[in-house]
Amino acid sequence: MSNLIAIAYPDVQTAMSVRDRLAQMQKENLLKLEDAAVVERKRDGKIKLHQATSTAGMGAAGGALWGGLIGLLFLMPLLGMALGAAGGAVGGALTDTGVDDDFMRELGTKLEPGTAALFLLVVQSTPDKVIPEIAQYGGHILQTSLSHEQEEQLRATAQAARTGA
Structure with missing residues (x-):
């Protein structure tokens, strides 16, 4: 089961930097984000x-692949790719995940106004390594x-990490 955590930041650049750092930590297997x-x-x-992944883009890529394959059957792979990409993009845009x-x-x-928030769906984490970062x-x-x-433990741990205690 995933846990939702929403954190407010003074600007969008800081929120994006944290999201990027968490993505890097995910590659290091320190946490798993949904x-x-x-x-x-x-x-x-x-x-x-600002979504981390574009469902429209993923849908377009998948639709182009399948459309191209089906288009090969009818000897029109480019038309199939174009129609598949368009359909996949529409389907992906209508899909809401996370x-x-x-x-x-x-x-x-x-x-x-002028601030931002980072929304995380955390599946698994190593809090003693993630929170200080x-x-x-x-x-x-x-x-x-x-x-x-x-939640109180998370707040206390984050405050302690900020103050260096």
Whole structure:
């Protein structure tokens, strides 16, 4: 089961840096993420989602592959690839995986203009190695799906890592 953790940052660059560092840590097998997305509240109040992976792009790639293969059967592989890519992109855009986009937008409206939040669906982690790495970026925990005790422990560990205790 995944745990949701939403952390607010003073700007979108910091949130993106943390997301990139977590992606690197995932490659090092220090944690496993189901999803990582950044929500930005622009200065004009508009909300922008920065997804880690594009479902439209993945759908287009898969659709082009299958469309090309099916197109070979009818001796029109390029047309098949084009139609498959278009259909895959539409299907991918309509698919919502990971953290619910509406939930992220709703929580994003509570952010101050010019700030951002990082949403994580954590499947597994090594907290004693992960938390000190991301605590150096600062941030404020907005919401989690952890129990009250686990959330307080996360807050205390992050604060201790920031202060060097």
